[in-house]
Structure formats: C-alpha cells, structure tokens
Amino acid sequence: MDALVNKRVKQVLKGDKDAFAEIVDLYQHRLFQVCYRMLGNRHEAEDIAQEAFVRAFINIHTFDQKRKFSTWLYRIATNLCIDRIRKKKPDYFLDAEVKGTEGLNMYSQIAASDDLPEEELMKLELQDRIQYEISRLPDKYRTAIVLKYMEELSLQEISEILELPLGTVKTRIHRGREALRKQLSKQPHYL
C-alpha cells in the first residue's frame, strides 16, 4: 500500500491532479473519523478533513517519501482539529449556526466543563455518550486517546504523528484513561 501511495504522490508531484483523488479515497474515512472524534460534529469534521487534504495537496512537495504518508496526513489533520478547538472555545455559546445541523447533537456541542445532569445523561444513546465523554477530555489527552483507541494506531505511530517522545504519548494516554475513569465513575454508565 505504501508503494502504491508513493507512486500516486510522485504522479501528483508531476502535476497529475487526478492521482490525488485516489489518495483521498484511500484515507478519507480514517481522516474523517479522527476529525469527527476530535470535534464532535459531522459538519466541522467534514470541513476540517477536507481542509487537511487540501493542505496535503498544496504541501505535497514537503512530504518525505521515506516516511509513512498516513502519519503525515494524520499530523496535518490533528493539528487542524486542535487549532479549530482552540479557536472555537471563546465564542462557543455564540455559535448558533450549528443548531439543527444534520448529524449534530447538542451534547457534542457542550463545553467540556459543562456536566450534563444525570437524567440527561441517562437519555443518551451509547454512541452519543462515548462522544460526549471524549469531548470532555482536554484536547491533549483527547488526541492521544482518539488515535490509540479509535484509529487503533500504535504508540510509536502516535508519537510520530504528534511529534512527541514516546514517553509523553504514554503519559497522555494514561492520563486520558484516568480522566475517563473519573468521568465515568461519577456518573451512571453503560458498562
């Protein structure tokens, strides 16, 4: 697969734009999933995942073909997601546009600091509950947990994506797990 991707990358470098469509096809679901788990709504996830591919296309000459293409793509996407999360925080409550957007539920839009009342939590479907708990994690831990458990990447790959030492990645995952443990033990859950 890497050989195929590198072949497509070379074609794109030579100006064959259509070869890039194949690259997008190969990675679209993975990138979309990361963005969705990071941002918690399909609309934003779509926008950011697309933006990640556009950036990859523009900067494809900076990609080192000795490395894994997916790692590079994931890095672009996670950085964009974190930027978006940080940008969005201050005007969080003013963001009225998201209401009634398809695939978006209000729970995923609630700021991490806002705890839902217990009876509201009980009404959540399992999938919404997972997304809600993930969204309450600080973004550092969230990124690590999403890459580890939802993308099922190895610690080594995560450390390359985030450009962090392996030890730091482990610490973030440990703290992420502990944070989730505390979140879940405080409230009734679906275990």
Next chain:
Amino acid sequence: MNACPERIVHLMHDYLDGEISREHELELKSHLQSCFDCQAHMHELSDVVAFVKGAAHVEAPGYFTESVMARLPKEKSHAGFSRWFRQHPMLSAAALFILFMSSTIFTNFNDEQQFSFTKQENVIIEGETVIIPKGQVVKGDLVVKNGNVQIDGELDGDLTIINGSKYMASTAVITGKTEEINQAFDWLWFKMKNGAKEVLTLFERDEESE
C-alpha cells in the same frame, strides 16, 4: 488504596498498553489479588478501554472525495511551465533565448516592413509608391519607409527614403537634401545572422560541456 504505591497504577497502564514485562505483570497480579481498591481501579480502567473501543466506526460522506477535489487550488497555466523549467534548466534557457531572439527580430522586422510616409498634400499613392505628380509642389519634408518615391513635380523640402528607391523625372525638383537609407534592412539582416551564429555557438558549447 492510599497506601498502595503509585507504581501499581503505572503498572496497570503499562499492562493496558501491552507493554509490561513478565516480571511486572506478576507483581501487578499478586498485588491486585490482595488489594480490593486496586482491583476496582484496574477494573474501571479496563472498562474505560472497552467503553472507548465501543465507538462505532464513522465514515466520510459519499461525496467526500469530489468535495476535496473541488476545493483544490486551480493550477495556474504557468505552473505547468514552471515545473518543466525546473526539470530542464538548460533546455529552458535555450528555449527562452530563442523565444526572445526571434520575437525581437520579428517585431523589428514587422515594424520596419510597414510601408509608411509623411502625409503631404498633393501626393498620390499607387501601391507602395508615393508620387508627386507633374506640376505639383509639395511643401515640407517627405519621409517614405519601405516604399518608392516617384517625383514628377517639385518637392520643397528634404526627401528621406528608407528601404526604397526614388524615381526622378526630368521635371523633378527637390530643394532639400535627399537621403536614402537601406541600412534598416541591412541591420536586420545582420541581427538575424548574428543571432543564428550565437545560437549555434551556444549549442556547440552545450555539446562540449556534456
């Protein structure tokens, strides 16, 4: 649980990462058997992992690739050229040189080739020949480019002919100076020959350097 060393929690996480040595695993297990609090902690952590792993796979919408392709920046028409230039620096230098050389020659050539003359009264134009008819007097200078002059009458001024010839009738009178310049074409010819020579030497040098 407060009494348990933090190290045990570390071991739990190492275990969950699948990065625990046999020795440490035994240590953890024996501790968990004797400590209820740590057992509960371990249980909760395993539940967290199961909980997060329970997340359904999410897929991008069907039109995703098309949307990305539509968002890609349109390649400007010169981008293809610039890539070609980068890949073939020597050839592009030669191509540029020839392009500029030929364009200057041809623009000059075209400019100089145009038949033109100073507008004067009492002058007749026949094809590319300016005729001052018999008995007529033209006052002022006359310049004719790329054309001929036939003077049957009188010219009260200077006559300049560039790339052309003059025919004088016996009745012709020119009060001013007469000048014939055929250098423009010679100059052009010279330029073309020179340009061709330079291109040739460039190619020879190319061959030498290879």
